[in-house]
Amino acid sequence: MSRNAAVLTMAGGALVALALSIWVYVTPLTGATGAPAPLLTGFGSLAILVATFLLLPRTHGGFRVLLIVLTALALFLTAFAGAMMLHPEISVAMAVAAAGMIWLLADQQMHRQGARS
Numbered sequence: 001m002s003r004n005a006a007v008l009t010m011a012g013g014a015l016v017a018l019a020l021s022i023w024v025y026v027t028p029l030t031g032a033t034g035a036p037a038p039l040l041t042g043f044g045s046l047a048i049l050v051a052t053f054l055l056l057p058r059t060h061g062g063f064r065v066l067l068i069v070l071t072a073l074a075l076f077l078t079a080f081a082g083a084m085m086l087h088p089e090i091s092v093a094m095a096v097a098a099a100g101m102i103w104l105l106a107d108q109q110m111h112r113q114g115a116r117s
Helices: 002-026 036-055 062-084 088-116
Strands: none
Touching: 002 036, 002 062, 002 088, 036 062, 036 088, 062 088
């Protein structure tokens, strides 16, 4: 159950950030209408959403480590882009996704240690 909740938290944060990025791009008077920044932020959110489901079956290996590093970088950069666009709600959504990622990694580590003993 914990693993499913972690995936829902990470994917939910990424989906909310994607929806907010599209809203910022389309809605007039948001300060970033038609600019490339919300599109790039939305692309980062979409990449995090895809990484969520790529991380799920991985329990060990070099690809998992690379995916963790790239996902953490995408989380940070997307949150930073949201803050630079003066839309902190995108940064909050990325913080929720980061909490889900930490939860997912901790749950996978607990299962790995439990399997060894």
